[in-house]
Amino acid sequence: xxxxxxxxxxxxxxxxxxxxxxxxxxxxxxxxxxxxxxxxxxxxxxxxxxxxxxxxxxxxxxxxxxxxxxxxxxxxxxxxxxxxxxxxxxxxxxxxxxxxxxxxxxxxxxxxxxxxxxxxxxxxxxxxxxxxxxxxxxxxxxxxxxxxxxxxxxxxxxxxxxxxxxxxxxxxxxxxxxxxxxxxxxxxxxxxxxxxxxxxxxxxxxxxxxxxxxxxxxxxxxxxxxxxxxxxxxxxxxxxxxxxxxxxx
Numbered sequence: 001x002x003x004x005x006x007x008x009x010x011x012x013x014x015x016x017x018x019x020x021x022x023x024x025x026x027x028x029x030x031x032x033x034x035x036x037x038x039x040x041x042x043x044x045x046x047x048x049x050x051x052x053x054x055x056x057x058x059x060x061x062x063x064x065x066x067x068x069x070x071x072x073x074x075x076x077x078x079x080x081x082x083x084x085x086x087x088x089x090x091x092x093x094x095x096x097x098x099x100x101x102x103x104x105x106x107x108x109x110x111x112x113x114x115x116x117x118x119x120x121x122x123x124x125x126x127x128x129x130x131x132x133x134x135x136x137x138x139x140x141x142x143x144x145x146x147x148x149x150x151x152x153x154x155x156x157x158x159x160x161x162x163x164x165x166x167x168x169x170x171x172x173x174x175x176x177x178x179x180x181x182x183x184x185x186x187x188x189x190x191x192x193x194x195x196x197x198x199x200x201x202x203x204x205x206x207x208x209x210x211x212x213x214x215x216x217x218x219x220x221x222x223x224x225x226x227x228x229x230x231x232x233x234x235x236x237x238x239x240x241x242x243x244x245x246x247x248x249x
Contacts, residue, residue: 045244052108053237055101056208060229062094063212063222070220074159081149088146095139102132109187109239112196112246120193124186131179137172141165184209184232197238205235 063069067084068077081088106128113121141162148158188206191197211228215221 052240055105127183134172
């Protein structure tokens with residue numbers, strides 16, 4: 001049925017008319033109380049749909065192909081990189097791409113939860129964003145390691161550069177490890193509380209980094225690490241779809 005101004009006036013008692021009510025514009029629908037996102041351009045929507053899942057996916061592949069994943073001694077690390085220089089080169093490129101996209105993805109991922117769980121989301125972001133900004137320091141360490149191997153530098157010297165580059169590098173590693181694990185868990189808890197995304201995706205976001213930590217520290221399993229970061233990528237993908245759908249509503 002046509003719902004123009006005349007139809008609206010016919011349904012409203014005459015006692016409610018005011019001069020402003022006689023406007024030729026239809027009365028806007030009442031607000032639902034929920035925040036509305038601005039409509040985004042197709043390029044903006046595509047960027048969100050790509051960046052959010054790809055950022056953790058870069059790390060998922062990186063962790064799976066990392067040549068020295070199970071090595072602890074410098075000599076073993078150098079030996080593994082020497083034997084798999086192509087994989088190490090791919091690791092560096094993947095780390096570079098991740099360092100560009102993960103800080104942006106972390107900021108975007110908080111949007112569906114920021115209104116209904118502001119404190120939890122804020123704490124998560126204060127952990128995640130600095131952590132992902134520190135990722136580039138780890139990439140530089142890997143680049144130095146590969147350069148040393150390709151230049152036939154002795155193992156002891158390469159190990160010194162790789163593990164003792166500068167105190168700031170050690171601090172960056174600590175910020176990255178603590179920040180990205182705790183921050184992702186808190187963001188997952190915010191997702192569970194707000195129900196802004198499907199529950200299974202919120203649970204996947206909550207457990208993905210503990211799975212990564214168990215794979216790295218306890219089991220030494222690149223496959224399980226791939227699964228952990230893969231869960232992160234899937235959860236971020238669901239968040240991306242949620243953001244785009246909200247902006248189109």
